Amino acid sequence: MSHHVWTLALDEAGRFEQEPPKDEVLVIGGVLCPGEVDRLAAPLERALRQSCKAEGIDKWPPHASELPREVRGRILEVLSRELARLGGCWLFLVDPPSGRADARLATYVRMLADVVDISARLAVLQGARELDVRPATRTLPLMEEAAQAAARRGIAQLLESLEKEGEPPRRWVRSYTEAEVRQTLDGLARESCGQLGPWPSLRSIEADPGRYGGAHPAVFFSDFACNFLHGLLCGVSGKEAVTGGSPLDPDGKNPPLVVARAALKTLRGVDRALRDDTPDLWQASALLETLAGDVRGQAVSLSLYRAAREGALLAATQLWERACRVLGADLTVREAMSVGLVLSGRGQGALAAKTGDYEGTWRAIEAGWSGEGALAKSVRRALAGDREGAARLWRQTLECANHRGDISAGTQAASAFRELLVAGLSFGLLSERQQMLNLEQVMLQNRLPADVSELESRLGELASSAEALMRNAEEDGEIITLAIRQQVPPTLVDARERALAEALGQEPGWDVPDRERGRMFGTAARSLAFCGRVEEAIRLALRARRHFLDSPMDLRMNATILARMLLERVRLSGADADMRGISEAFELAGVGEIRKPAEAAGLVKRDPGMRFTLDLVLRALLWAPGCVPRGDWLGVLEERGPKSLFSVLASGALRSHPTELIARHAGELLARHDRPSAAREWFGLSCELCQGASEGSALRRLGVFTERLAASSCAAPEGPLGSLLNPSFEYR
Incomplete structure (x- = not known):
């Protein structure tokens, strides 16, 4: 059932008003749920009162920070299940604090606006047309100079001063929360909404005093959730913070969206690309792949907290999947045809670049052409009368599937292409057919x-x-x-x-x-x-x-x-x-472009296609060392650190096919020169990439040989040439 009114309730956790400790984290977020704020009050309050009664808590309203940690966790499990039952979710924005005292209130206000912005982008794709917003009131003590500056900037209201003996006088200020929420939604309304429907308007806004007034139960829900997440993230960067089994997702069915603030630009970019006059699936997917790469990688990150990187990817994935469903249901034939033609042009450019990274391109092709989703079916129907356009997209599907080693998808693309030729050949189809013959040969190699x-x-x-x-x-x-x-x-x-x-x-x-x-x-x-x-x-x-x-x-x-x-x-x-x-x-x-081994990491980072060239060097060091200029390649392969060749290749979008070749050859070379520790790490990277490849792909099958190499260092090939334990030519 689609709800036109959604409720957003927010609280915060973290030291926004004072010098933060080393492991501090700032958290703003809470409840995003379908339904009018007044209608949600009864079920939310009932769940909170029953959980407090079960714990023997008589005080109302309860505040998470005043309860033992174990009790907070048990109550939060109940609240999470109730939120999931109502169709809502937890949504948080997290960030390390700013060190500048005069910027802390501004940080709070900006983070509040960011949460409202991304909540609206997510809710509108589930039918939201109006928002009831209930943020907790935020009152901070600031030094007099910082307080006056905040008032002049229009982000806070000055309250009474407070003086303590032996301390400088402090001024209490209250953020203009209602105004910030209104401005955020007004700003969003000025953005193009494309084919995805109008932005939600503000139905009501009321800043709730969480401790002393009759605050909405959703604010207390948010209080428990922010308190728990803050305590867990402080000093913790692991995935275990929010995955299934934690109080925020006790049943593993409704994961919270814990979003890194640094990822917001990319996240908004995904949404905006999908809202272009003609939705740009390739651009949206490429940005989504940036977030996916940030989760996979370790060296370069958009957040200190792995949970926040994963949450940003989850939020982007929800934007992508929901937008594709809406577009598939609502596009006219002409609009669907335009989506296919834009996808074809963008996909061709990406495939021609041959960077070795094709996951983003594949996601776009599958969603907009080759898959079984509503959008792909809509575009295929729209291009039914344009055989050349359809042929080009099926050829790109096979080409991308080949790069990924996906034989099943490639076979389907080749079959669909042949069906187009039943009605006869044109000059355009003749050209595409010749390219398809070439690509089908590559599929056999795979x-x-x-x-x-x-x-x-x-x-x-x-x-x-x-x-x-x-x-x-x-x-x-x-x-x-x-x-x-x-x-x-x-x-x-x-x-x-x-x-x-x-x-x-x-x-x-x-x-x-x-x-x-x-x-x-x-x-x-x-x-x-x-x-x-x-x-x-x-x-x-x-x-x-x-x-x-x-x-x-x-x-x-x-x-x-x-x-x-x-x-x-x-x-x-x-x-x-x-x-x-x-x-x-x-x-x-172009092997000469790698003049020194120490330059390899920088070259690969700037131009991912250089991985093919680097792999030639490692192959030569294994089988024709006289053809490679002298240099400390073993030292470069052993080096670790954020700028090392290993870290660059192990992170983000570079975790793809050419990197698997480099990692396997690096491991073999180090093992041959009695460097077992570094060899194990490179072999481990190669095996990870093989295991992460699609089932039945060439890369997955290569993992059999790599695992054997890793176990026995310099194992001799077994079996006939081209078999699983004796791969040949490019795969060897």
Whole structure:
């Protein structure tokens, strides 16, 4: 049932008025619940009185700070269950205190406004059109100068002065709570509401004196909750503060939203992106992924308190899920079509960047196109008459699924794409089909490493599919030549390109620039390398390179893949004669940009794509150390601290596929050089990333090999090439 009126009751905990101790935390928050404030009074008061009676407490109203800790916890469990029964939740904003005395009252007022703002953003997506707000009155003693400054700034009312012998005189002030709440909702009303419905208006506002007046029971609920959370967070940064089983969520079904104040900008960004005239799912999802990365990481954080980072992510997730439901139910056909086209453009840019981080892009694609939610279905219906637009989105779905190693989602995307071709081909669909053929080949590669019982059939399918892909690329070339009569432009081959070709016994030169044809040859080459046909793969990769004259990014990626093939050849043969071409490929892959080992962490942080280059260095240190300039790589891998390579890679959005490769190779290298402690940490990071991958993905299966490496340090490969305990080529 949708309620048009919601109630927000707030209290606070923490020293807003004096110099804070070291482990202090500021808390503002309380009850956010559907229903009019007067109607909620009876059930809330009944629950509070019954819990107090059960504890033998006769005084009314009760105040949490005056009760034993164990009693507070038991009462709060009862209050939490009642709040969940009514469909409400706990919502808090937390922050370390400011050290400036004259800023503490301002901090309270701003945090109060922030809580009202984020509460309105959450409640409106559940049908709220009006808010009853009941904050507890906040009266503070301040030094006379700070009190006068607060009055001049319009955030507080001056009350009587208080003098104590031997102390400077203090002035009591009362914050203009009602005015701040009104201004916050007035400011929110000036923001665009997009397709998500109008912002809630203020139905009533009354600041309640929690101790001496007839305060609303919801304020006493908030008093118990803020008191408990404050006591738990002071000196505690662990997850255990608010998860299921705590008095704030005794049954594990209604987790409180404990939000870091530093995360509010990102949280509001999620909401605002979803309220654009055409909702920008990609931008909202990218910001949500920032919060998700903050929870996963340890080195860089938006809050001292893990519970507050998790709460910010939970709040953003609720905004996302509720907005997607509303949009799925309310968008017109034209609006839904616009959502799909914007998603396609934003998704293409993200996929083309090849940063190695695709979780945010996948969330947007799944919600707005490929999934089974109301919004995705609405967009698919709207684009039913635009086969080229639909084909582009299914191709992006497969491309993103491949990056994540999600074979199930990729298979569904490929099947849906083929259904579009039943009505015939157009020039636009022909281009998309060629890209899909390429991506389907990558999906087959993602079925490796495989169990020994499946390996032969997997490799046979991969090899025959690679040969078919090559034929398609050659046929496309003939069509283009006949249709356009295109000639290769007269272009000189630079010294580096010539050196690479000659080192590998090939004739240097360029063919007609054609990135898609080059990518098809390149993907086929990777398949041959996975099948152990490394020499053929190297020749075909060089052939692919000849079509990338006009694409520096493809040239660099091709050089990286060539370098992997050359290193795989050395790994398998162990022959010095097979070292040829590695140094030349390294130069074209940008390995020289990592001039010193100590610079690696900074480079990766600025450009996540540099992880592929860094991984080449570690592979070379394992199998072709003569190709890497000397430097203290072992020292860099052993270093710990917030700016170390380990910490940078272990945090946030960098916890994705390329990092898994780096972590595994770093662990193997350290183990080989008898650095067991550091090796265990790197192997542990690699295993974490594998375990966190989707079920059935290549990354999840790679964890089998990594765990074995971690257990036995320098274990020799077992089983045939490409099997779970002997992965090959890029996965090795």
